[in-house]
Amino acid sequence: MTFLRRLISLAAGARSVGVSGMHELGITQSIIDIAGRNAAAQGATRVLSVTVEIGLLSGIVPDAVEFCYDACAAGTLLAGSRLIVRAIPGRGRCGDCGGECPLDPYTFACPACGALTLERLAGEELRVIELEIP
Amino acid sequence: MCTDCGCPPPEQHHHGHQHDPKHGSRHHDHDHLDRGNVGADTRTVRIEEDLLAKNNRLAAANRELFRRHQLLVLNLVSSPGSGKTSILERTLADLKEDLAFAVLEGDQQTAHDAERIAATGVPVQQINTGAGCHLDAHMVGHGVEHFDLAHTAVLFIENVGNLVCPAAFDLGEECKVAVLSVTEGEDKPVKYPQMFRAAEVLLINKIDLLPHLRFDLEKCKAYARQVHPGIRIFELSCHSGAGMAAWYDWLREGVQKKKI
Numbered sequence: 464m465t466f467l468r469r470l471i472s473l474a475a476g477a478r479s480v481g482v483s484g485m486h487e488l489g490i491t492q493s494i495i496d497i498a499g500r501n502a503a504a505q506g507a508t509r510v511l512s513v514t515v516e517i518g519l520l521s522g523i524v525p526d527a528v529e530f531c532y533d534a535c536a537a538g539t540l541l542a543g544s545r546l547i548v549r550a551i552p553g554r555g556r557c558g559d560c561g562g563e564c565p566l567d568p569y570t571f572a573c574p575a576c577g578a579l580t581l582e583r584l585a586g587e588e589l590r591v592i593e594l595e596i597p
Numbered sequence: 598m599c600t601d602c603g604c605p606p607p608e609q610h611h612h613g614h615q616h617d618p619k620h621g622s623r624h625h626d627h628d629h630l631d632r633g634n635v636g637a638d639t640r641t642v643r644i645e646e647d648l649l650a651k652n653n654r655l656a657a658a659n660r661e662l663f664r665r666h667q668l669l670v671l672n673l674v675s676s677p678g679s680g681k682t683s684i685l686e687r688t689l690a691d692l693k694e695d696l697a698f699a700v701l702e703g704d705q706q707t708a709h710d711a712e713r714i715a716a717t718g719v720p721v722q723q724i725n726t727g728a729g730c731h732l733d734a735h736m737v738g739h740g741v742e743h744f745d746l747a748h749t750a751v752l753f754i755e756n757v758g759n760l761v762c763p764a765a766f767d768l769g770e771e772c773k774v775a776v777l778s779v780t781e782g783e784d785k786p787v788k789y790p791q792m793f794r795a796a797e798v799l800l801i802n803k804i805d806l807l808p809h810l811r812f813d814l815e816k817c818k819a820y821a822r823q824v825h826p827g828i829r830i831f832e833l834s835c836h837s838g839a840g841m842a843a844w845y846d847w848l849r850e851g852v853q854k855k856k857i
């Protein structure tokens with residue numbers, strides 16, 4: 464299990480990124496898996512860049528993903544590729560007044576009417592969007 | 598039996614659900630793959646694949662398995678030390694004559710918690726996540742292979758002690774049950790809103806200690822409801838037994854609902 468070994472060797476470093484650093488390691492590994500599988504399906508032997516969307520309400524810290532990326536990519540089709548992160552800001556709609564507003568993880572009440580019925584419209588994305596291959 | 602994850606089933610030959618990569622991608626959800634833009638001498642390949650898609654697919658398979666067995670599955674989440682294992686020990690000891698339980702114990706390293714559960718006589722399976730900070734649906738799918746689900750009514754999953762990422766991972770459970778003890782800050786729900794939004798139930802534990810603390814119980818409940826207006830809250834102490842009866846009633850009710 465090379466991933467597990469890599470995970471353990473990265474643990475100390477990732478921790479310095481924040482409490483959830485270990486967690487981003489798993490997410491980064493999923494990026495590598497999905498991108499690698501798709502690149503192989505295209506017959507690519509290497510990848511220039513990978514674009515991902517990370518919603519700012521997803522609980523995933525983009526910096527921590529970037530921190531892990533090179534180490535997770537090493538030894539795969541993705542080695543040396545560039546990670547492009549599109550951070551998606553949170554947006555919500557109030558279930559009471561219908562107003563829309565920006566959301567951060569700590570927005571609980573509608574800024575217009577105070578209701579606690581905010582529905583999340585954007586910001587929970589965690590997706591691999593595209594690959595650039597030679 | 599073919600498992601949904603593609604791993605060879607235990608003690609059997611692998612009879613290949615791994616797709617050949619050329620077909621694999623088309624087989625899944627990206628028919629836009631060939632819409633590649635041709636740049637100077639690079640190509641852009643659209644993927645649009647959810648990072649949690651694999652976990653969610655396996656969670657759906659677990660949920661279907663649990664539904665078939667009319668099993669109530671609860672995913673216990675909290676910071677380390679809030680009392681997840683203690684609540685389980687007490688609940689199992691008090692109810693095991695009435696209800697058939699099984700427990701999956703997620704722990705980073707040791708088997709201490711699994712040993713504590715085993716001492717109650719209830720079937721328990723340890724999942725060591727090693728460096729991993731949460732359980733995922735794949736681990737749970739394999740973990741339950743060890744149980745006789747047809748003769749189990751309630752499966753408890755004790756997640757890794759961590760209020761951050763277990764929130765994002767669906768295991769196929771009925772609901773997440775968050776545990777918060779009165780020795781922690783009453784503002785934990787607003788500090789870790791993701792988790793308290795994901796949990797349907799909140800157990801406020803160690804209320805036997807309230808006389809010694811400045812924990813504001815009402816404020817804690819208000820914070821929890823601010824993050825999750827419909828959250829179900831039980832105040833209890835698994836040491837003194839206070840408040841446990843209401844939790845047990847909720848459990849029994851949940852088991853009854855599964856049988857309909």
Ligand SMILES: Nc1nc2c(ncn2[C@@H]2O[C@H](COP(=O)(O)OP(=O)(O)O)[C@@H](O)[C@H]2O)c(=O)[nH]1
Pocket residue numbers: 675676677678679680681682683684758802803804805806833834835836837
């Ligand atoms: N006073 C008191 N201590 C408790 C209670 N529940 C758990 N504890 C203690 O809290 C500590 C951590 O409990 P444990 O069940 O291991 O927490 P876990 O990490 O969430 O599984 C142990 O020392 C328990 O004895 C309670 O209701 N009252």
Ligand SMILES: [Mg+2]
Pocket residue numbers: 681682683710755
């Ligand atoms: Mg425990």
Ligand SMILES: [Zn+2]
Pocket residue numbers: 485486489729730731762763
């Ligand atoms: Zn995690």
Ligand SMILES: [Zn+2]
Pocket residue numbers: 557558559560561562573574575576577578
């Ligand atoms: Zn409003």
Ligand SMILES: [Zn+2]
Pocket residue numbers: 600602603604605735739
């Ligand atoms: Zn498997």
